Amino acid sequence: MTAGKSVATTDLPESRTAHPAGRPDVLNGPFTTRQLLRIDDALRVADQSTGLIFTVYVGPLDEPIREHAQRLHAGLVDPARAVLIALSPNQRVLEVVTGSEARKRIPDRDARLAALSMVAAFGGGDLAGGIITGLDQLATRAGRAA
Amino acid sequence: MSVSETLLIFVAIPLAAVLVITALSRIGRSGGTGSKRYRPGRPFDFTPVWFLSSPEHLTESARTALPEGADARELTSGEIETISAPARAGVTGGASDRW
Numbered sequence: 587m588t589a590g591k592s593v594a595t596t597d598l599p600e601s602r603t604a605h606p607a608g609r610p611d612v613l614n615g616p617f618t619t620r621q622l623l624r625i626d627d628a629l630r631v632a633d634q635s636t637g638l639i640f641t642v643y644v645g646p647l648d649e650p651i652r653e654h655a656q657r658l659h660a661g662l663v664d665p666a667r668a669v670l671i672a673l674s675p676n677q678r679v680l681e682v683v684t685g686s687e688a689r690k691r692i693p694d695r696d697a698r699l700a701a702l703s704m705v706a707a708f709g710g711g712d713l714a715g716g717i718i719t720g721l722d723q724l725a726t727r728a729g730r731a732a
Numbered sequence: 733m734s735v736s737e738t739l740l741i742f743v744a745i746p747l748a749a750v751l752v753i754t755a756l757s758r759i760g761r762s763g764g765t766g767s768k769r770y771r772p773g774r775p776f777d778f779t780p781v782w783f784l785s786s787p788e789h790l791t792e793s794a795r796t797a798l799p800e801g802a803d804a805r806e807l808t809s810g811e812i813e814t815i816s817a818p819a820r821a822g823v824t825g826g827a828s829d830r831w
Contacts, residue, residue, distance in 0.1 A: 615781040616770060625783060633785040645780025656824055658782075665824075675776050682826040689825035698827040709831040711771050 616644055616675060621714035628721045637731030638688050639664060640724070642717055643672040647679060655681035669728075671704070671720055675713060680705055682724075691728040700724050772831065 617625065625642065632640045639662065647654045655672040662668045666685040669692065673680045682697045700723040707716030733741075770776050 611779055614779040616776065616778040617781075629783055629785045640785065642783040643780070644778075645782070652828060659824060670826075675770050675772075675778075678772060678831050680829045680831070682828075684825045686823050689823065692825075694825045694827060697825065698829075701827040701829040705829045705831040709772055711769065713770050 617714055625714060625717055625721075628718045632721045632725035635730060636691070636725050636728040637667075638691065638725075638728055639668040640721055641668060641670050642721070643670060644713070644717075645674065647672060647674045647677060647681070651677070651679050652681060655683050659683040659685065669724060671717065671724075673704075673708065673713075673717075675708070678708070680708065682720075688728070692724055693727075696727040697724070700727070 613619065613622075615622075629640055629642065632638075641662065643655075643658055651674075655670060658672060659665055659668060659670040662670070664685075666687040668685045669688050670683040671680070672683065680701055682701050684692050684694075684697060700720045703723060704716040704720035707713075707719060
C-alpha cells in the first residue's frame with residue numbers, strides 16, 4: 587500500500603495478529619500486491635476527484651444481503667456521502683450502496699450500469715479489474731467535487 | 733544395444749525428464765499467484781477485506797462489527813427490522829447484481 591494512505595480492514599480483528607512473520611493480513615485476501623496497489627490508486631483518485639467516500643468490501647455477506655451491505659455502509663463515519671461496493675465472490679453477489687448525498691450525484695440507474703460492467707468482469711474471474719472499472723465508472727458519473 | 737542400454741535411454745531418461753517437469757510445475761504453483769486465482773463457481777478461500785481511502789472514515793463500532801471469533805451471528809427477524817429501519821429512512825440508493 588502506498589504510504590499508508592489507504593488501509594484494508596478485515597472483519598475479524600483477531601486474524602490481524604495471525605501472522606507474526608510481518609506479512610500483512612491483507613495479503614491473505616483475494617488480491618496480489620500489484621492488484622492491491624491498483625485498487626488503492628483507483629480509490630484515491632475516485633475520492634479526490636469527486637469528494638465522495640468510496641469504499642470496497644470483499645467478503646461474505648449474510649442474508650439478507652442488501653441489509654448487510656447497508657449495515658456496512660451505515661458503519662462509515664459519513665454514510666450520506668459514502669459509496670460502498672460490497673461483493674462476495676463465493677456467493678457471487680454484488681451490492682452498490684450510495685448514501686443520500688451520493689445518490690444525488692450517482693443515480694440508481696448509473697449505479698446499475700456500473701454494477702453491470704463489474705459483474706461482467708467478475709463473471710470472467712477478474713475481481714480486481716471489475717472493482718477498478720466500477721470505481722472509475724462511478725467516479726466519472728459523480729463528476730468533479732463542487 | 734544391450735538391454736540395459738535400451739532401458740536407460742528409453743525408460744530412465746524420459747522418466748527423469750517427467751520428474752523434473754513435475755517438480756518445476758509444483759514449485760511454480762506454490763510460489764506463484766495461481767493459487768489465489770478466483771474462478772466463479774469454485775470455492776474461494778480468502779480473508780475478507782474492506783478498502784477505504786483513509787481509516788478514519790470507519791466508525792469504531794464498525795471496526796468491531798463482527799465480534800471476535802468466527803462467523804457473524806444470524807439475525808432474528810426482529811433485529812432486521814430495527815437495523816434496516818434507519819437505513820431506509822436515510823434513503824440509500826445503489827444497485828444489486830449477481831454473476
